[in-house]
Amino acid sequence: MIGILDSGVGGLSVLREVRALIPTAEISYVGDSAFCPYGTKSTAELRNRIGTVVESLLAQGARVIVLACNSATIQAVHWCREQWPQVPFVGMEPGVKPAVAATRTKVIGVLATEASLTGDMFQDLVSKHSQDCQILTRACPKFVELVEEGLLEGESVEVAVREYGQPLVDAGADVLVLGCTHYPFLKNAIAQILPNTVLIDTGPAVARRVHDVLAHIENEQRETAQLTIFTSGPPETMTKLLKKLLPEIEGTVQHLPLSS
Numbered sequence: 104m105i106g107i108l109d110s111g112v113g114g115l116s117v118l119r120e121v122r123a124l125i126p127t128a129e130i131s132y133v134g135d136s137a138f139c140p141y142g143t144k145s146t147a148e149l150r151n152r153i154g155t156v157v158e159s160l161l162a163q164g165a166r167v168i169v170l171a172c173n174s175a176t177i178q179a180v181h182w183c184r185e186q187w188p189q190v191p192f193v194g195m196e197p198g199v200k201p202a203v204a205a206t207r208t209k210v211i212g213v214l215a216t217e218a219s220l221t222g223d224m225f226q227d228l229v230s231k232h233s234q235d236c237q238i239l240t241r242a243c244p245k246f247v248e249l250v251e252e253g254l255l256e257g258e259s260v261e262v263a264v265r266e267y268g269q270p271l272v273d274a275g276a277d278v279l280v281l282g283c284t285h286y287p288f289l290k291n292a293i294a295q296i297l298p299n300t301v302l303i304d305t306g307p308a309v310a311r312r313v314h315d316v317l318a319h320i321e322n323e324q325r326e327t328a329q330l331t332i333f334t335s336g337p338p339e340t341m342t343k344l345l346k347k348l349l350p351e352i353e354g355t356v357q358h359l360p361l362s363s
């Protein structure tokens with residue numbers, strides 16, 4: 104079973120890619136809505152909380168854990184690997200490397216959370232891959248709020264996209280990295296409001312990585328394609344959002360009480 108976690112519904116953009124690539128996999132998804140957003144929390148708070156979610160997924164039988172959240176990865180993936188050395192963790196980082204390959208202006212805008220942009224792992228990523236490109240960053244807390252409310256278009260979305268994205272485009276960015284798993288749900292709106300920008304989403308690459316990791320785990324022939332979605336918040340809210348964000352996916356939503 105693959106365990107996937109995020110602060111809320113953002114990781115569903117990764118779940119969608121994993122389902123498309125590995126349709127037979129059994130998946131348990133935890134949206135930690137009661138603790139959302141992750142992007143404004145401290146490293147200690149995030150590790151403590153993510154540790155609780157990981158424990159819960161392992162107790163359910165997860166053999167691989169996907170941190171479908173850039174903030175969780177940047178602040179906690181190394182720590183998770185130390186705590187559970189026997190568990191394969193798949194994390195995700197803003198797609199700086201593909202952005203460098205795609206830019207013509209050599210100016211790249213990275214949209215992500217505060218927790219991601221201030222993390223050492225992000226700084227290392229930039230030093231390693233930016234080459235001769237200028238990397239501009241922008242924290243976008245309103246994007247997470249909008250997606251958690253199921254608002255993917257309309258005036259409030261346009262105002263937020265202009266506030267966060269326009270200054271980067273005005274500064275020459277022709278590629279924008281969607282460095283938070285909530286943002287791909289705003290991709291159509293961003294593409295419409297900021298045309299002529301290439302938008303980078305690392306969800307498909309994460310799904311390929313999960314596929315490779317699974318290939319190294321012995322096959323127990325338990326491929327049931329069962330999908331269970333847990334939320335630490337109200338299940339009705341998650342059910343409604345699931346219908347809106349992933350109408351093609353049918354899964355049951357259950358409440359998961361988390362103690363810390």
Ligand code: DGL
Pocket residue numbers: 109110111113114139140141142143171172173174175216219247282283284285
């Ligand atoms: N979706 C998460 C990420 O990729 C976190 C968003 C948040 O909760 O602030 O960073």
